[in-house]
Amino acid sequence: MSSQGVDLKKRRMLITATAGVGAVGAGFALVPFISYWQPSARAKALGAPEEADISKLEVGALLRVKWRGKVCWIVHRSEETLKSLKEDTAHLLDPDSEVPQQPDYCKNWHRSIKPEYLVAVGICTHLGCSPTYRPDIAPADLGPDWKGGFFCPCHGSKFDMAGRVFKGVPAPTNLVIPPHKYLSDTRILIGEDAGGAA
Numbered sequence: 001m002s003s004q005g006v007d008l009k010k011r012r013m014l015i016t017a018t019a020g021v022g023a024v025g026a027g028f029a030l031v032p033f034i035s036y037w038q039p040s041a042r043a044k045a046l047g048a049p050e051e052a053d054i055s056k057l058e059v060g061a062l063l064r065v066k067w068r069g070k071v072c073w074i075v076h077r078s079e080e081t082l083k084s085l086k087e088d089t090a091h092l093l094d095p096d097s098e099v100p101q102q103p104d105y106c107k108n109w110h111r112s113i114k115p116e117y118l119v120a121v122g123i124c125t126h127l128g129c130s131p132t133y134r135p136d137i138a139p140a141d142l143g144p145d146w147k148g149g150f151f152c153p154c155h156g157s158k159f160d161m162a163g164r165v166f167k168g169v170p171a172p173t174n175l176v177i178p179p180h181k182y183l184s185d186t187r188i189l190i191g192e193d194a195g196g197a198a
Contacts, residue, residue, distance in 0.1 A: 050189070051188070074119050077115070092166060093174075094164060102174075103179050109162070120177055127154065131150035136148065147160070
């Protein structure tokens, strides 16, 4: 067949149009496939930071906030509690928070940004039970040395009012401190810090 009867302009136009239609069709086919791999609105909401109002949180009280499906605690600690955190630390496994379970800005003796407020994940580091808040001093079941803190009823792990674990209990590490920041004097955002980390 002779090339004289072929219109090269029409051929290029047909090839370009076919390629364009094919690219558009491939794009339409890929959109649902790619969107399937995106997290759902529910999943995004579960990972979103959670805001807490501490304006009415009295000294000694505990506020529970749900973040990423976990219960987080905010405790308003008294001056006496803060003083006891500094005193006798010989009974603690990791009093200086050497194991990295808190943001760097909470690696201090009170494990918080502001000493009067503890923000911690309310899950025991042993097997994931939820410890109970026991602010009472020297109760009969916890002994005369108990200065308040958290007691895990599942296996007997104990944590002080900074979430630091006692020696000789099943829990191997301190309670986890989530990333958080203060939006104001009365509002805390759990799940995001000043650097934007989550």
